[in-house]
Amino acid sequence: xxxxxxxxxxxxxxxxxxxxxxxxxxxxxxxxxxxxxxxxxxxxxxxxxxxxxxxxxxxxxxxxxxxxxxxxxxxxxxxxxxxxxxxxxxxxxxxxxxxxxxxxxxxxxxxxxxxxxxxxxxxxxxxxxxxxxxxxxxxxxxxxxxxxxxxxxxxxxxxxxxxxxxxxxxxxxxxxxxxxxxxxxxxxxxxxxxxxxxxxxxxxxxxxxxxxxxxxxxxxxxxxxxxxxxxxxxxxxxxxxxxxxxxxxxxxxxxxxxxxxxxxxxxxxxxxxxxxxxxxxxxxxxxxxxxxxxxxxxxxxxxxxxxxxxxxxxxxxxxxxxxxxxxxxxxxxxxxxxxxxxxxxxxxxxxxxxxxxxxxxxxxxxxxxxxxxxxxxxxxxxxxxxxxxxxxxxxxxxxxxxxxxxxxxxxxxxxxxxxxxxxxxxxxxxxxxxxxxxxxxxxxxxxxxxxxxxxxxxxxxxxxxxxxxxxxxxxxxxxxxxxxxxxxxxxxxxxxxxxxxxxxxxxxxxxxxxxxxxxxxxxxxxxxxxxxxxxxxxxxxxxxxxxxxxxxxxxxxxxxxxxxxxxxxxxxxxxxxxxxxxxxxxxxxxxxxxxxxxxxxxxxxxxxxxxxxxxxxxxxxxxxxxxxxxxxxxxxxxxxxxxxxxxxxxxxxxxxxxxxxxxxxxxxxxxxxxxxxxxxxxxxxxxxxxxxxxxxxxxxxxxxxxxxxxxxxxxxxxxxxxxxxxxxxxxxxxxxxxxxxxxxxxxxxxxxxxxxxxxxxxxxxxxxxxxxxxxxxxxxxxxxxxxxxxxxxxxxxxxxxxxxxxxxxxxxxxxxxxxxxxxxxxxxxxxxxxxxxxxxxxxxxxxxxxxxxxxxxxxxxxxxxxxxxxxxxxxxxxxxxxxxxxxxxxxxxxxxxxxxxxxxxxxxxxxxxxxxxxxxxxxxxxxxxxxxxxxxxxxxxxxxxxxxxxxxxxxxxxxxxxxxxxxxx
Numbered sequence: 001x002x003x004x005x006x007x008x009x010x011x012x013x014x015x016x017x018x019x020x021x022x023x024x025x026x027x028x029x030x031x032x033x034x035x036x037x038x039x040x041x042x043x044x045x046x047x048x049x050x051x052x053x054x055x056x057x058x059x060x061x062x063x064x065x066x067x068x069x070x071x072x073x074x075x076x077x078x079x080x081x082x083x084x085x086x087x088x089x090x091x092x093x094x095x096x097x098x099x100x101x102x103x104x105x106x107x108x109x110x111x112x113x114x115x116x117x118x119x120x121x122x123x124x125x126x127x128x129x130x131x132x133x134x135x136x137x138x139x140x141x142x143x144x145x146x147x148x149x150x151x152x153x154x155x156x157x158x159x160x161x162x163x164x165x166x167x168x169x170x171x172x173x174x175x176x177x178x179x180x181x182x183x184x185x186x187x188x189x190x191x192x193x194x195x196x197x198x199x200x201x202x203x204x205x206x207x208x209x210x211x212x213x214x215x216x217x218x219x220x221x222x223x224x225x226x227x228x229x230x231x232x233x234x235x236x237x238x239x240x241x242x243x244x245x246x247x248x249x250x251x252x253x254x255x256x257x258x259x260x261x262x263x264x265x266x267x268x269x270x271x272x273x274x275x276x277x278x279x280x281x282x283x284x285x286x287x288x289x290x291x292x293x294x295x296x297x298x299x300x301x302x303x304x305x306x307x308x309x310x311x312x313x314x315x316x317x318x319x320x321x322x323x324x325x326x327x328x329x330x331x332x333x334x335x336x337x338x339x340x341x342x343x344x345x346x347x348x349x350x351x352x353x354x355x356x357x358x359x360x361x362x363x364x365x366x367x368x369x370x371x372x373x374x375x376x377x378x379x380x381x382x383x384x385x386x387x388x389x390x391x392x393x394x395x396x397x398x399x400x401x402x403x404x405x406x407x408x409x410x411x412x413x414x415x416x417x418x419x420x421x422x423x424x425x426x427x428x429x430x431x432x433x434x435x436x437x438x439x440x441x442x443x444x445x446x447x448x449x450x451x452x453x454x455x456x457x458x459x460x461x462x463x464x465x466x467x468x469x470x471x472x473x474x475x476x477x478x479x480x481x482x483x484x485x486x487x488x489x490x491x492x493x494x495x496x497x498x499x500x501x502x503x504x505x506x507x508x509x510x511x512x513x514x515x516x517x518x519x520x521x522x523x524x525x526x527x528x529x530x531x532x533x534x535x536x537x538x539x540x541x542x543x544x545x546x547x548x549x550x551x552x553x554x555x556x557x558x559x560x561x562x563x564x565x566x567x568x569x570x571x572x573x574x575x576x577x578x579x580x581x582x583x584x585x586x587x588x589x590x591x592x593x594x595x596x597x598x599x600x601x602x603x604x605x606x607x608x609x610x611x612x613x614x615x616x617x618x619x620x621x622x623x624x625x626x627x628x629x630x631x632x633x634x635x636x637x638x639x640x641x642x643x644x645x646x647x648x649x650x651x652x653x654x655x656x657x658x659x660x661x662x663x664x665x666x667x668x669x670x671x672x673x674x675x676x677x678x679x680x681x682x683x684x685x686x687x688x689x690x691x692x693x694x695x696x697x698x699x700x701x702x703x704x705x706x707x708x709x710x711x712x713x714x715x716x717x718x719x720x721x722x723x724x725x726x727x728x729x730x731x732x733x734x735x736x737x738x739x740x741x742x743x744x745x746x747x748x749x750x751x752x753x754x755x756x757x758x759x760x761x762x763x764x765x766x767x768x769x770x771x772x773x774x775x776x777x778x779x780x781x782x783x784x785x786x787x788x789x790x791x792x793x794x795x796x797x798x799x800x801x802x803x804x805x806x807x808x809x810x811x812x813x814x815x816x817x818x819x820x821x822x823x824x825x826x827x828x829x830x831x832x833x834x835x836x837x838x839x840x841x842x843x844x845x846x847x848x849x850x851x852x853x854x855x856x857x858x859x860x861x862x863x864x865x866x867x868x869x870x871x872x873x874x875x876x877x878x879x880x881x882x883x884x885x886x887x888x889x890x891x892x893x894x895x896x897x898x899x900x901x902x903x904x905x906x907x908x909x910x911x912x913x914x915x916x917x918x919x920x921x922x923x924x925x926x927x928x929x930x931x932x933x934x935x936x937x938x939x940x941x942x943x944x945x946x947x948x949x950x951x952x953x954x955x956x957x958x959x960x961x962x963x964x965x966x967x968x969x
Contacts, residue, residue, distance in 0.1 A: 046114045049078055049122060053109035057128055060096035064132065068093055071127045072101035080119045082110035090125060101128040135214030139185040143177050143197055146222040151181020155199040155223070162208070163191040190214075200260055201226050201273030226274025230296065230304050233268045234284055237309040238916070238923035240441070240969070242268030246286040246310070253279035253295065284310050309920040314817060314857045344853055345867045345912035346931050348449070348962060351408050352393060352401035355430060357851045359807035359823040360415035360767075362844050363871045363906060365940050366957045369398035372844045373415050374769055375803025375829025376427030379727065380743075384422070384431045386517060387600050388555055388574045389620065393430060395474075395497040395523050396549070399451070401432075402499050402521040404470040406445055406456045409435035415807070416747045416767055417704055417718040420669035420685040421602065423618060426722045426745035426771065436505045436515065437468035449964030451476060452497075464508035473498040477526075494526045511562040520552035520576075542584045551578040553596075566606035573599045581627075587656070591627040594728065596620070610675040614685075615668075622663040624728055626735070629656040661732055664692035665725065679708040691725040691742055698723040698742050716765075717750040726775050726795075736795045737778070743797070745771045751807075759815035765807045769829075774799025779834060801842065803829035820854035833898060841899040847872040863914040873903030873939065882948030891947045903939045906956075908932050922969035929962040 063069075070093050077086035087105045092098035105126065112119040143155045154176055161171035166189060177183045190213035197205040202223045211217055230250065234243045248270045250260040259280075260272045277300045283293040289310045298304050347353035355361060355371065362372035370378040371393070383393040385403065393401055412431040414422070422429045442459030451474055458468035477496040501519040527545035553576030560569045574597065581591035602616040671685030684703045691698065702720030709715060723742040730736035751765035776799035805827030812820045827849070829842040848871065855865030878901045882891035910931045917924040932938075941954035 044116055045122075046117050049082060049113040049124070050111040051108060052082075052111055053107075055104045055107040057097075057100045057104035057130070059130060059133065060100060063093070063095035063097050063130070066095055067132060068095045068097065069130050069132045070097075071129045072098055074101060074105055074126045074128065075123060076105060076108070076126050077121070077123050078110055078113065079121045080112055082112035082119075084108050084110070085121075093130065097130055101130075104128065134189065136187040137190050137211040137213060138216045139188050139209075139211060139219075140216060141183050141219040141221060143181045143183070143199075143221050143223060145202075145225055147225065151177065151179070152199060152202065152223065153177055153179045153181060155181065155183070155197055155202075157183045158196045158198075159185060159188070159193045159209075160196075161189065161191055161193055165191060195221075197221060197223055199223070201228075228271045228273050228303060229275050229298055230280070230282075231269070231271040232282070232306045232308055234264050234270070234308050234310060235268060235920075236289075237311040237920050238315065238918040238968070240921055242440075243286065243289075243310065244268060246270075246284050246289075249283045249285070250275065251281040251283060251293075253281055256281070282308065284308055286310070288313055311918055315861060315916050315918065315923070343855055343863055343865050343912055343914055343927075345865050345929055346908075346910035348400060348451070348929060349405060349447075349927065349964070350400045351405045351411060352403070352430075352432065355411065355413050357823060357853055357867065357869075358413060358415075359765075359809050359825045359849070360428075360805070360827075361825075361849075362846045363849060363869065364398070367397045369394035370844075371428075371430070373428035374767055374805065375801070375827060375842055375845065376745075376769070376771075378844075380425060380427035380724065380745075382422070382425040382429055382724075384429065385519070386434060386555060386557060387431070387570075387572050387602075388553065388598055389424070389596075390553070391551055391578055391580070392521070392549060393432075395499070395521070396495050396525045396547070399474070399495070399497055399523075400472070403432055403434065403501060403519070404454055404456055404472060404499075407434050407468065407470055407501060407503075409433050415765075416769070417702070417720055417749050419614075419683075420671045420687040420700070420702055421614070421616065421618075423667050423669070423687050423689055423700070423722075424620070424665065424724045426724050426743055427769075434501070434503070434517070436513070437466040437503050439466040439505075439507075443969065445966060445968040447964060447966035450962055458503075464506055466503075466505050468503040469501070471498070471500045477524075495524070497521070497523045511560060513557075513559045515555075515557045515559075517555040517557060518553065519555075520550070522548075522550040524548050542588065544584070546583045548582070549580045552576055568604040570602045571600070572602075573597075587629045588631060589627070589629050592728065593625045594622055595624075596622045612673040614671040614673065618667040618669065620663070620665040620667075622665075624661045624663065626659045626661070626729060626732075628658070628734070657734065659732060659734055661693065661729075663728075664690070666690050681706040689723065689725075689742075693725060693731045694738075694740050694742065696741055698744075712755050714753040715751075716753065719746070719748050721746055730775055730795055736775075737793050740775060740795065741773055741797050743771075743775055743799075744773045745769055759813045761809070761811045761813065763807075763809040763811070767803075767805055767807070769801075769803040771799075771801035771803070773797040774801060774831075776834065798832075798834060800832040800839075801830065802839070803827065803842075805829075817857035818855070820852075823849070823851040823853075825849040840897075841875040843875055843899055845875055845899075861916040861918060863912075865912045867910045869906065869908050871906040873905055875899035875902050876942065877901075878942075879944055879948050879951070882944075884947075893944070893948050903941075904953075906936075906938045908936050908938060909934055922967060925966045925968070927964050927966075929964070931960040931962070932957050933959065935959045 071091075072089070072093055073091035075088040075090050076084055077088075079085050084106055087102050089098055089102065092101075105128070113122040114120065115122075139159065141157070143152045143157070144150060145152055156174060156176055158172065158174045171189060173185055173188070175183050175185065188211055190211050192208060192210050195207050195209055202225050205221060205223045207221075209217070209219065234246045234248070235241060236243055244264055244266045246264045246268070248262050248264060249258050250272055251258055260275065262270055262272070264270045275298045277298050280296050280298060281293045282296050283291065285291045289312050292308070292310045294306070294308055296304050296306070343349070344354050344357065356364060360374050364370045364372065371381050372378055373381045383390050390402065395402065410433045412429075412433065414429040414431075416428060418425075418429045422431075437458040437460075439460040442457070444458075445456045447454050452472050453475070454470065454472035456468070456470045458466070460466045474495070474497045477494045499519070499521040502517070504516040506514040525545075525547040553574055555572060555574040558571045560567075576596055578594040578596060579592065580594075581589065583589040583591075598621070599619040600616065603614070605613045605615075607613055667687060667689040669685065669687040671683060674682050676682060682703070682705050684701075686702070687700045689698045689700070690696075700721040700723055702718070702722075704718030704720075705716065707715045722745045725731075725742055726736065726740045731738055731740045747767065747769050749765055749767040751763065753764075754762040756762070775795050775797060778793045778796045778798070780793050780796075805825055808822075808824045810822040812818065826847065827845070828847065829845045830839040831842050832838075833840045850870040852868045853865070855863065857863050877898050878896040879893045880896040881894045883894060884890075885892050908931070910929070911933050912927060912929045914925060914927045917926075935958055937953075938956040939953040940956040942951050943954050944951045
């Protein structure tokens with residue numbers, strides 16, 4: 001804004017000059033030309049009028065813009081009281097100045113003039129001078145580096161007035177540039193100034209500038225930089241991660257005074273210019289890291305460079321990572337991240353095993369690796385890897401997961417009421433999500449423990465391409481022959497497994513990620529009997545048992561996430577080969593080879609801020625080839641009890657042959673995420689599956705909802721239909737029933753979530769599962785010598801089951817070096833007994849399941865964690881006696897009521913201790929995982945003596961320490 005002013009210089013002088021001619025007003029005279037009358041002598045002005053209240057005249061904008069200045073001459077008429085009664089223009093300037101002068105003069109107040117000593121009216125001329133105001137200047141500038149054209153921060157900018165128009169007072173001002181190199185001086189008096197610039201690492205700069213009045217002056221200055229003579233990078237010790245925003249201070253080695261300071265950039269780099277040669281300390285300081293100082297020497301005409309490693313206070317695997325995540329829409333989903341769960345004891349460092357510690361999941365025996373969710377059968381819970389269905393998640397005998405933990409980004413576990421995106425499951429879903437290879441540099445990890453060894457390598461190939469490879473191999477089978485003594489056990493179990501994964505990612509397409517993912521797993525288990533001592537009889541000679549299970553798969557994935565469009569799309573296609581089977585004798589074997597291809601197309605359309613439409617297709621195609629030889633089993637009437645259970649006899653007649661069975665299982669789904677009001681989320685959807693092997697279509701409507709009562713409390717509920725086809729082979733004439741239909745379950749769930757603090761979550765769910773059309777063994781199956789008497793209905797859809805329960809999860813998210821959760825499940829599950837028509841307890845029913853998990857980061861890179869479990873024992877069918885079979889001279893067991901007894905309560909404490917040794921470029925980690933610390937004598941089964949008159953508990957694991965070591969770079 002421009003400043004306006006009117007000069008009053010010489011006002012009184014003008015008033016008393018000849019220009020101001022006083023004309024006294026005659027009293028009592030009429031007519032005339034206004035000249036004073038001369039009655040009795042000349043009229044004499046004895047006192048001139050004195051201005052006592054001056055009103056400043058406005059300076060019109062039009063006059064300022066036209067640069068008009070000068071004097072406006074007026075004739076003022078005063079009465080005997082000194083009041084202005086009339087103003088006349090004598091000489092004007094125009095542009096509104098005349099009017100402004102007249103308006104101001106009309107407001108003047110005077111002491112009255114005196115004539116012959118008496119107050120009297122007068123008329124006199126008066127000049128008002130208008131001088132253009134002095135208009136200040138705004139001075140704006142930028143200081144940049146001439147090489148990078150980037151603004152320089154913290155430059156000291158000083159301006160000094162060089163003229164004398166404003167007296168002898170020194171006019172000087174200083175400021176500093178901001179982060180972009182900008183500076184600003186406002187309302188600066190115009191004139192000539194000197195400008196000086198000073199900043200560390202740059203040469204001093206001086207110049208002069210003329211600042212004209214009333215203008216905004218913009219300047220850009222380039223200051224020559226001193227040569228960089230101290231540069232470096234700051235990395236985290238052990239991981240070699242570049243660290244941004246680390247405060248770097250350069251201290252004089254003698255005085256320890258800070259001479260320069262700054263921060264590392266987003267690439268962890270820093271640089272200082274113009275340091276005087278000498279000895280210095282470089283000090284790195286950042287939150288979460290130990291303050292570290294390094295001694296350096298700066299030499300003349302040289303650049304001192306280096307990489308400086310700083311150690312983290314805690315190498316916290318439980319660090320929270322903040323990512324942009326889609327708002328939660330599923331009814332029940334627990335997402336486990338690598339940082340939170342990889343050190344849960346009793347899991348061997350395998351993140352997938354942590355699922356068995358969540359509510360709704362039954363405790364599996366120590367070698368089974370089964371996942372039983374909400375009273376379902378293990379095979380009813382499906383496992384997906386990047387959306388691709390995989391036949392198994394663990395290696396044999398409860399071994400590790402088929403994917404290396406290091407490459408797992410997160411695990412989504414849905415115990416029920418999951419999205420229509422998932423199908424062919426009537427229980428739960430486990431979706432393993434792997435991470436993309438790192439593209440900053442090459443990384444690697446080698447881990448060795450008592451069971452297996454693994455290696456992971458990853459890194460960039462080019463700017464847009466990154467690769468990763470992981471492999472693992474067990475060596476129990478390699479060492480076993482050297483540790484089994486002569487005369488050892490009658491049967492030797494020799495397991496072996498390996499797995500591998502490879503990733504190639506390409507990010508060259510805008511808004512897209514293209515990934516090629518290949519992976520595989522191979523398991524073999526051999527039960528070796530002593531030479532010359534086969535089991536069986538003259539028809540079947542069992543010399544051992546060879547089990548195999550393997551798959552190899554390749555997957556192509558394209559993710560498209562355009563920023564400017566309300567759409568997200570993911571396309572996945574995979575192809576692979578699965579092999580499973582066993583061989584116990586020349587005429588007792590089964591071999592399955594299954595070629596599988598899966599194609600998924602998933603699209604999300606944001607129709608509005610409140611409505612998102614999700615739709616897609618899920619095609620599962622395959623071709624199975626069976627080779628089999630299975631002897632006939634004829635239960636003897638003497639061996640069958642009221643439950644239809646007996647000991648089979650082998651004979652030469654049975655099932656032998658091969659079969660090829662193509663499979664086509666297409667599915668389409670649609671789902672709507674709608675918010676009728678802000679706090680209410682409603683997700684209806686439907687999935688349509690066609691099951692080619694049984695030639696039936698299944699329609700599965702589902703709906704779930706979430707309502708936020710407050711910012712901390714959310715209510716949730718859902719109901720839906722879930723179906724799955726029979727297991728491979730169950731719908732073939734040789735192994736099952738070609739007239740089977742899909743298995744079905746209706747799932748109901750309601751619950752609430754409460755988050756009283758940002759690190760504490762409480763989640764509770766009440767569920768009910770109604771299972772029907774379950775595939776179970778048919779009591780009508782018979783094979784005899786007479787074809788007319790044969791009935792090959794091995795299985796049928798007559799099974800029914802129920803499960804009801806309550807789940808509670810209290811979870812302390814990783815915070816302040818601590819994480820943990822309490823999981824509790826109260827449940828009941830049963831199955832229809834086809835012989836009695838009554839419901840029996842399900843063999844995996846566990847009424848109470850309590851799990852406590854906690855971990856803490858100790859100083860000196862120690863971590864300690866623990867897990868305690870208290871679980872109701874599994875039901876089992878007791879053997880109530882034995883009957884001697886004279887033909888075989890063996891006792892045949894007689895069973896009691898199905899699942900009428902339970903094993904004792906299971907309880908176990910597991911502890912894990914980790915210790916890291918941090919070096920500059922790599923980390924050595926050692927862990928000790930001790931299962932069953934206090935050696936609880938838990939029962940995993942019951943064994944009987946030869947005539948079934950006595951029994952003993954089959955114990956579970958004793959105290960079992962596992963030691964491992966890993967190196968990461």
